[in-house]
Amino acid sequence: MPDWVQIPVLVLIVLLVVGSWVFKLKRKIDRRRARRQGQAVQVALQHGQGRGADHPGPYAPQQRTPEPQQSSGADFLGAYAPRQPQGNRPA
Numbered sequence: 001m002p003d004w005v006q007i008p009v010l011v012l013i014v015l016l017v018v019g020s021w022v023f024k025l026k027r028k029i030d031r032r033r034a035r036r037q038g039q040a041v042q043v044a045l046q047h048g049q050g051r052g053a054d055h056p057g058p059y060a061p062q063q064r065t066p067e068p069q070q071s072s073g074a075d076f077l078g079a080y081a082p083r084q085p086q087g088n089r090p091a
Helices: 003-037
Strands: none
Touching: none
16 A cells, blocks of 8 residues: 555544544543533433333333242252251151
8 A cells, every 4th residue: 555545544543543532531521520510411312201121112011019028048049948847747
């Protein structure tokens, strides 16, 4: 590749890399300032809209509220749980 092509291509690549660093740094500074002032950085969603799993849509299964129950560690052991003595037999 001739020098008159190679040099501008290298300059463009360096400018893209430096530009991306500047853009990332600017976004980081903006987030830090917004966090200190207690403001949201961007409000892109309209009222009643969300993303992905926040609003799965009408075809998603309805969520059931879990019933409170007492559980212990042995409930999760399955086949590895120690056998419980049955009846009034001495252990």
